[in-house]
Amino acid sequence: MTRSLLPYILVAQRLGIAFVTLIIVSFAVFFATAMLPGDVAEILLGQAATPEAVAGLREAMGLNEPALSRFVHWLLGLAQGDMGTSYVNNMEVAELIGGRLLNSLRLAGVVTLVSVPVALTLGICAAMWRGSIFDRLVSLLTISVVSVPEFMVATLAVLVFAVWLGWLPALSYGVELDSWSAMLRAYAMPVISLSLVVSAQMIRMSRAAVIETINTPYVEMALLKGASLSRMVLRHALPNALGPIANAVALSLSYLVGGVIIVETIFNYPGVAKLMVDAVSTRDLPLIQSCAMIFCVSYLSLITLADLIAILSNPRLR
C-alpha cells in the first residue's frame, strides 16, 4: 500500500517546494529592486525632477508609505488574484500583461511545436547511429548554432530575407495578420531564430542521455536477444532516458518566456520580456513583481512537469 502512495508524496513534495521557491524569489526581486537608484517619481519626472515636484508626485502616488509595506500589500493582493496597478500609467497590471503574455505564449508555443519534435528526432537518431557521418554532421551543426549569438542569427535573417530577398516582413507585429500565409510569413523569422537557439541544447542532451542508456547491460541484452536497432532504442533504451531528456527540454523551453528579449527587440514583437525591461527601467514595482512571478511560475511549472515525467516514467518509483 505505502509503495503505491510514494509517487503522490513525491509529487506533493515537488509542488510544495515550487511554492516556497516562488515566495523566496518574490522577496529577492523586491530587495533587488529596492537597491536600484532612483524611484518611479524621479524617473517619471526625469530632467524636470526638482525636489518639490518629486515630493508632490510621491505624495500623489502614495509612495510615501514604506516600500516593504507596499510590497506586502501587493503580495496579499496577489493572493486574492489582484496583481495591482502600474505606478507609471495607472493601468491594471493584469491588463498590461494580458495581451503581451498571450503574445509570448503564442510565440513560445509555435517554437515548441517546431523545435521539440525536430530536436528529439535528431538527437535520438544521432545516438542510434553514433559515430556515423549523420551523427557527426548533427554534432557539428548544433555546436555551430550554439556558438552563434541569437542577435546575429536574427539580424542576418532580417537582412537576407526581408531586405535583400524581400520574401518576409522585417517586423513580426503590426503587419496585417488577415490570412494563414500572412501569419506564417510574420512568424517565420522569429520562430526560426528561436528554434535554432533552443534546439541545439535539446539535441545534445537527448543524444547524450540515450547513448548512456544504450551502454547499459540490459540494452545490450536486448540486442543479444535479437531486437532490431530501432526496437532496442525506442522500446528498451528510451523509457529510461526520458527523465533526463524531459529535464533538458524543460530547461531549454523555460528560456522562451522571459529570455527572448533580443528576438522581441529585433522583430519588434511585444512580449513580456520587453515589458519586464520597461518595468525595471521605470522602477514600476507592481509590474516588475508580476513579471518576475510569471517568469518564475513558467520556469517552475516546466521544471516540475519534467520532474513529474521523470518520476512517473520510472517504474522503480511507480
Place this chain on the structure above:
Amino acid sequence: MTKTPTNWTSRDDAAVEHMIRRGASRRELLKMLMASGVAVAAGGTLLSHATAAVAATPTTGGTLKAAGWSSSTADTLDPAKATLSTDYVRCCAYYNRLTFLGGDGNVQMELADSIESDDAQTWTIKLKPGVQFHDGKTLSADDVVYSMNRHLDPAVGSKANSLAKQMAEISKVDDLTVKIVLAEPNADLPTILSLHHFMIVADGTTDFTTANGTGAFKSEVFEPGVRSIGVRNDNYFKPQGAYLDSFEFFAIPDNNARVNALLSGDIQLAAAVNPRSLRMVEGNDAVRTSISTAGNYTNLNIRLDVAPGEQMDFVEGMKSLINREAIQKSVLRGLAEIGNDQPVSSANRYHNPNLAPRDFDPEKAKFHFEKAGLLGVEIPMVASDAAGSSVDMATVVQQAGAEIGMNLTVDRVPSDGYWSNYWLKSPVHFGNINPRPTPDILFSLLYASDAPWNESHYKSEKFDKMMIEARGALDEEKRTAMYWEMQEMVANEAGTIIPAYISNVDAVTSKLGGLEANPLGGMMGYAFAEYVWLDA
C-alpha cells in the same frame, strides 16, 4: 543624372535641400557646391533635383507607418507628462498648442489668434473661435485655464512644472480670452507656450487612456509600449487638414532593425538613424534622409568649485585641447555643427554667429596645464553611453592629452543611474542636453547661479542680472545684443565645453513628402503626422 558627381549621395541631397529651406539663394548654394569641388553644370542639375523635392505637390490619403527609437509602459497621452519622442509625436497629432515654432524658429499662432502684452508680464491670449475637440465640445477659455493650471498641480507630475511656475495668475476674461500674469516679465511666453507639454486638453480631463484634443488626428488605438494609431479628424479647424488617412507609430529600439524595416518597406519613416548605418540608406534610391540640427549636444563639464577645475588654467587648457573638428568629423561622422562652448545653437534666432569656436591648440593647452601644475597628474573624465557619443569624445581628448604629456583617463560608467550618480557631481564629466527653444530657458536651467543643472557650478552676478533683464525685454534688438554678450560670457567663463551641436537624421521613404526641419527636434519637431504626405 549623368552629370552627378560620382561621390554624390542622398546625404548631400539632403544638405542642399536643408539649405534651400533655410532660405539660401541659388547663388549661395552654387558657391557652396563650388567650394566642395562640384562643377557648375553638375551643380545646376543637383539643385533642380533638391528644389523639386521642396516644391512637390501634396497628395491625400494613405497610411503611414513610422518608427521611433524608444517606447515603454511609461508612454502617455497626457501632454503634461510627455517624456519621450513617442509621446511628443502623439501629442502633436491629437492636440494643439496655443502657438508653435515654424521651421525658421519664429513663433506662429495655432489655437491662439493673438498673444499680446505691453510689459511682458500681463499677457492677453485671444483664442480662435469655433475650434472643436474630438468629442464635439467647443474650445473655450476654460480649457486653456485648466490645461495651464495642471502644470502647477504636483499630483499631475508635469514635466514643465518649473517653466509653468512663473505663471502667477491664469484667468478667464471671456469665452475666448485668457489672461496670464507672470511673476516677473518674460518676453518669451509665446515661445514657451509652443512646447509640447503645453498642449491644450479639454476642461476637467483626468482620464488619459484616450486623447480628447483638437488635433488633426483622433486617437484610435493606444497601447503603451506597443503602438498608437491615429485616424484623420475630418472636423479639423485648419482649412488644410492632415493629408494622411491614418498613421501608426511605434518604436523599434534597435537601430539596425529600424533601418532594416525601412529598407524592406515595412515602415515609411525611421527616426533618429545612427550615422553608422547611413551608408546602407545612402546606397538605396527608395529611401532618403532628412537632417536637422536642433541644438542637442553632448558636452564636457568641468566643475569650477572643486579641483582640478577650480584652477581656471585647467579649464582653459581643456578648451584648447578638445579637437572640435575631429569630434565633428570622426566621432559624429560629419552629422554635427561645430560648437563654440555655449548652449544656443545656430537653429536659434538668438545664436551669436560672431563667437568663433576655439582652435585646437595643444601647445597652448600644455602651457595652461603646466601653469596649473597638472601636467602628468592623473585626471579621470567620467563618460557613459547615457550621454551619447561621450565615450568616443573622451577618447579623442585623452589621446590629444597623451601627446602633450597630460594624463587624462576615461572612466566609463553604466548608463543606468548616470544622471543621478555622476552627472553634476563628478569633477570632470560628460552631460547631454536636449534642445530648448529659448536662450532664457537654457541659461536659467544651466548657467544662472541658482540653476538646478548648473553643470560647471558657474556663478556670475553680472550674468544673473543680464538674464533677468533680457527676459523682460520686448525690444528685440536690445535683447539680441544681450543674448550675444551672455553667450560670450558662457563660452569664456563657464566650465562647460560644447564641442558640437549634434544633428538628428531621420530616414524616410522617397515617397514621403512635406517633411521639413524644425528647431524643436527631429521628425519636424515631432509634428510630422499632420504635414507629411505619401506619393502614390
